[in-house]
Amino acid sequence: MVCKTAIEKRISAYHFALYDLALFLNTHPCDQQAMQLRHVYKERLCKLIDEYEQHYGKYIRTQDDVEHSWSEWICDPWPWDVAKGDGCCVAI
Amino acid sequence: MWQYEKRLQYPVNIKNPNPKMAQLIISQYGGPDGESAAALRYLSQRFSMPYAELKGILTDIGTEELAHLEMVGAIVHQLTRNLNEKQIQDCGFAPYFVDHTVGVYPVAASGNPFTAEYLQSKGDLITDLHEDLAAEQKARTTYDNLLRMIDDPDVREPLKFLRQREIVHFQRFGEGLRIAQDRLNSKNFYAFNPSFD
Helix, strand or coil, rough: CCHEEEEHHHHHHHHHHHHHHHHHHHHHHCCHHHHHHHHHHHHHHHHHHHHHHHHHHHCCCCCCHHCCCCHHHHHCCCCCCCCCCCCCCCCC | CCCCCCCCCCCCCCCCCHHHHHHHCCEEEHHHCCHHHHHHHHHHHHHCCCHHHHHHHHHHHHHHHHHHHHHHHHHHHHHHCCCCCCHHHCCCCHHHHHHHHHCCEEECCCCCCCCHCCCCCCHHHHHHHHHHHHHHHHHHHHHHHHHHHCCHHHHHHHHHHHHHHHHHHHHHHHHHHHHHHHHCHHCCCCCCHHHHH
16 A cells, blocks of 8 residues: 555645646647646546545545545644654644 | 645655744745745736736746745744743744744844835836846745755755745746737837836
8 A cells, every 4th residue: 555645745746747837838828748748647646646535535635625524624734734753743 | 716725835844943943944934035025926916917928927926925935934833843941042033932932923034024115016017027037036045045054954855945946937937028028019128018008
């Protein structure tokens, strides 16, 4: 089974690549190669999210992803919290 | 309209608090060349931009700057966790602590609070795009200066990512300026405002 952090990192990398291509397309709106690459990355991202959800439950990125309980959204960690495992999650 | 994504654009996981570093890095939160000024500058300039490509880059880059603001806030927050009184006093962090405890407040490393005087929205595309190009380089220089003083790889990695993004934005704004100038009359290459004249 793929480690949760590793798959999250790959998902994040594809989100970034898609965003950076979008930024490029703003000034090169007719670039077919960049559009094609966006399609390829979108498909790979969908597969990765499927893989994540098979093992770890719903992938929550925005409020639209919440399915059952709102605690799926508000639960820790929030993005600025330190990753668990280093024993440093407590604020002053 | 915006929708929040519950993630950072690039991960921030800092193991060792360092209030001295936090006090320098906070300049990219609320300082003269920081991410607050960047987001406000681009998201405000959009409204008077005459060309579609420019509305596109200002919207996306302005939005990305908000994501960078969140990353810088996360860095400052994680560098100021679990401090004891001695650390607060020894690191020169006491003046900030008195005013804000460990809350993240938009302020420059020099202590000046954030002000809209750090940015301009002139309603003239040539003027605004030159300001944007300069702003990206000033932010890049600030990240370079921070990286000169910081050894901790947990802090360096997200700062290096942010520095790199300034360079990408400079490239996109340069293309935006080229697109704008290609559409202007050659006699008015540097001084013509199609949204007003």
